[in-house]
Amino acid sequence: MRIHPPSQKSPLELALEQARASYGTKNPNSFKAFKDAATSLPGGGTRSSIFIHPFPLFIARGEGVEIEDLDGHVYKDFVSDFTSGIYGKTDPVLKKAIVDALDNGLQLGAHTTAESRLASQLCARFPSIELVRFANSGTEANILAISAALHYTRRKKVVVFTGGYHGSVLSHFGEHEGGDLKVPYDFLVCPYNDISATEDRIERHKAEIGCIIVEPMIGAGGCIPGDPEFLRGLRRISTEIGAVLVFDEVQTARLGTGGRQKILNILPDMTTLGKFFGGGFAFGAFGGKKEIMSMFDARSPCAISHGGTFNNSPLTMIAGCTAIEHLLTEEKLGALNKLGDEMRDRLNEVFEKEDLPLRITGLGSINQFHAHASLNDAKPTSKPTSNSSPSPDLMRSILDLLFFSLLDRGYWIAQRGLISLNFAMLENDVRGFEEAVLNSAREIKRAL
Template identity: 70%
Template sequence: MTITTQSTSTSPLSKALSKARQSYAEKNPSSLKAYEQATKSLPGGGTRSSIFIHPFPLFIERGEGTEIVDVDGHVYLDFVSDFTSGIYGKTNPVLKKAIIQGLDNGLQLGAHTPTESSLSSALCDRFPSMDLLRFTNSGTEANILAISTGLHCTRREKVVLFQGGYHGSVLSHFGEEGGGGDLKVPYDFIVCPYNDIPGTRDIVQKWNDEVGVIIVEPMIGAGGCIPGDPQFLQFLRDLSTQIGAVLIFDEVQTARLGTGGRQKILGITPDMTTLGKFFGGGFAFGAFGGKEEIMSLFDARQPNSISHGGTFNNSPLTMIAGLTAVQHILTEDNLNKLNKMGDGLREELNSVFQEEELPFNITGLGSINQIHYTPTTEKRQGLDLLFFYLLDRGYWIAQRGLISLNFAMTQEDVRGFEIAVVEAAREVGSVM
């Protein structure tokens, strides 16, 4: 297999990136070998587009605490935390003990378990909008079911969502940055500008009687960690009520900002909420819930109830791990400490970026943040180069710039990361 590391561009940034990719390829021969083997059965050598790296991805052998080790023996401090889902670190002893005990009761039971209702009750207690909920296997699945439920309730067809939003692998709207290659569930979408009240009002008013669902992330996640203005989110609450649409808050990521997500922090209650990622305690997980009058449509005791299956919806190990996490790890105190570290990280880096006029800034909330390359040209190349420079310093982030903290981290870990980011940013700035 031929691995291309050279760029056709002759700009200083592109030349530096080609050199960094060549160095990366030379340092990771075992990952290259594993990648070549993977391409024989997986298109592009993998099954998650978000973790692909040019010229080839790293292959990870194991992890412990906040560290991961690749097949070439390189150790990295993990500052992406599996795109916010790995909030517990790699080897949480509380979760490990609960999972091992759960294994003694059987892998799959194919029936209701007491833990299932205990976890659902705990989540309903946390989120103001959730009177009842149903479990799924991912945030994508939760959003598809929530949207479909909202359209069923309203007997309408149009779905309002927002530019830059990501509600799962078949529900993303990145615009030009998405490259035009995203698959879409064939809903009748109306795409509106995020954080833009007049722009959204002008678009939606053309379709008031046809809009059945408005779905929004309280902070745009994969689209760049852009916090939703409280006034904008309240506007969506008022607009949904006014036109008779179901308002869905996608809190798959922002649920980690507090025990009741951002809706509880802001005091804005949607009609439905979707969850995913870390509430499974490390296992595949999703959930959608909302007002009793909406979710009661799934009550099998009622005539004409909506059928909702899923072999692994209530997987015993997921339920046990999730309940353990909610009861013992995802506490208000632990989340506050983690989000405080993230806020401090963002403030410190932005201060240095501004003071030294480095070509980066960072946006986000709490423990979820995104580094942006600020020049209007070569944005992708600037972030890629920063990514490789951070790898050289022993730090692992998302190639697109996402940073997500986890409970295994210490303040010393974060401080070391801040120093590494500044050094890497200076190095990128020096080749512009």
């Protein structure tokens, strides 16, 4: 990479300035909508993960694999709503089930048979789930699971991992300007994929630890797959110290009909789910061993109270049942994850061959671009961070330029580099995306 005097802008900085200026010129309607929204919403929105610098696009509609913004630009959607939009934008099976369900009423405020139907389907898919409760998001499910684990063990400490994300108030990305809001649990933060260091830290507090919660693949922290032996080690440690092991499969449940725990044959004590199991509606679920989940049995005089007006929303229950029965099949999930694995392998092969400033990590249909300045830098590994990675500013600039370059080519990804495939995609869609990524990466390399 060329070094430029502090007073002189690098080609990368100039290219990024030009890309942002072009973005602003092409999207006047989105900019106007953003300014209007900012009068009542901080930053013009209510979801930090979808904000785009310098201002976000406002989407008017979606169909199949495509979305259209307020300025009439059409993009192939490779974000898929951060893994939740696995069905594409207009799945006809889901749409019919939802429209039919509307005839029975919006909110019934009571039990329905769809509630127990969805619960039995989830219990059948996940051997770790003997009983399950519903919530309204993955965040809520994880808060409830952690709280239940601490109540069950009568302990206070919660083991989490650097780079982990268990919801909007349960992130562990390290210190950064502004910081994150966190539920005030007594956290013990350990290094992901380092079982030796994790065991050393746990040993000093083992009598206080009531819960160990882990993503089988770090999601928002960079799509870093958990080493199987690391995850098995957590299962062993949890058993030895009497803690509840929680697998957060909110994202990784799409890797197979029983999530990554089934793929690796590891049985946690509890599992949390969310996103796509609501069939397009807000959804969360937490479940596990009978002796833990029975604490919520309202027939007991000592039952834990757990309310939530929309926990069993009829539309969500019907949509979730329909999705599991007709769409989230082993065959369809297998084909989708094969598309993602092959895409990742092909891109990394060219990235390395041409010494391009990108690598991609992930599993199946969930992947993340990572920036680096040269092939001599360390490739993304099973650790969330690398001492040989480019500076944060350089990484951010490379990913920003990739984002704007792909927009110009008609592809929508997350600005931070996340991509997630969906059922509406065909092989040609993925191949076209690969070509756009490689051409964008070559442009970025010329600017370094």
